[in-house]
Amino acid sequence: MKEDRELIALCARGDEDAFTILYHRYKSRLLNYFYRLFGNRERAEELMQETFVRVWRAAPKFQGKEATFRTWLYAISHHLAASQLRKRRYLSLPLSKESEEEHLSETNAVPLEQQLIKKEEEEIVKRSILRLPPRQREVILLRHYEGLTCREISDVVGCPLGTAKTRFHHGIKKLHTILKTELHNRA
């Protein structure tokens, strides 16, 4: 299996097969990163596509010595997300209903009651994450779902290491409070 660095070097020479391998390697991560950041599937798909197009165009500029492909990819995603967040019009969008229905039908091996409880809990988590300030939300998403270290996050977001750690710490605290309130309201 070829490494990301080799594949991006091939992309820089116009190899679309290498690009396709990279796409399949990172498509799910990127889509879900944007989905969790904005809570909207259509927006997430658009941004994921735009990220990959930018990766293809910027491939010759990739400096493998300074950054890993993963941090470079998330840095591109971060810039795109930041420009969308500046517009602020996608922040308050409700989560698309279709994904919920799709998810329920996919997991129909589990009893319906359990599915509904699981779904409800998932909804609470979604709502809670989307209520976080965007900067804290982004750091939590990168850390928890994308598996980046705080050092990598500071490179991606372009902030000092201490700031990345603080955002994560405060974000988790806030998220915990929101989750507690949401769960209390449900009960």
Place this chain on the structure above:
Amino acid sequence: MIDCKKCLEGLSDYIYRQLPPQQMSAIEAHLSICASCQEEYKILSYTLKMLNKWEDIKVEPYCLAAIRARLHPERQKRSRHLPSYIQVGVLVSIGVIVLNLLFGIQGLIVPPLLEHLPAGWQSIQEAYSPLLLIGLLLSVGGILTLFSSPILIMKMITFRSISTEQRGGIPNDKSRTKH
């Protein structure tokens, strides 16, 4: 033994197991004796556990096709332009229009021009007649129209059908409906 500040700093790394074994053990030892850090650990691990309840969504297959269609902007740019034979046809048509315009205004511009001809060019002045010029312009315009129009129309039809085929199967970002 580490203090509470050090412990809290490394707590998330500890949970994600991103610390060297020595530091992992140091935090573990501190947590076993410090109630407040233990509380922080519980909050963090509970919140992170809750985060796992938000499951991933799947990537639709059309996404790759949509990306591939955008990888080569120069190709897209070129395909948006009319082919060279259509451009020639358009230029010929413009030529016909110009000739017809000249036909309309030749009575105004030719006689004053002839009056100012140099001495050696008198034979042109003598040979000129409005009818001859009208005939010449109409003939040239007619020949150009005769050859260019059918080719132009046929090529236009072919070009439209090719473009439609090329677009088929690749959804447009803006026009794509919900999936």
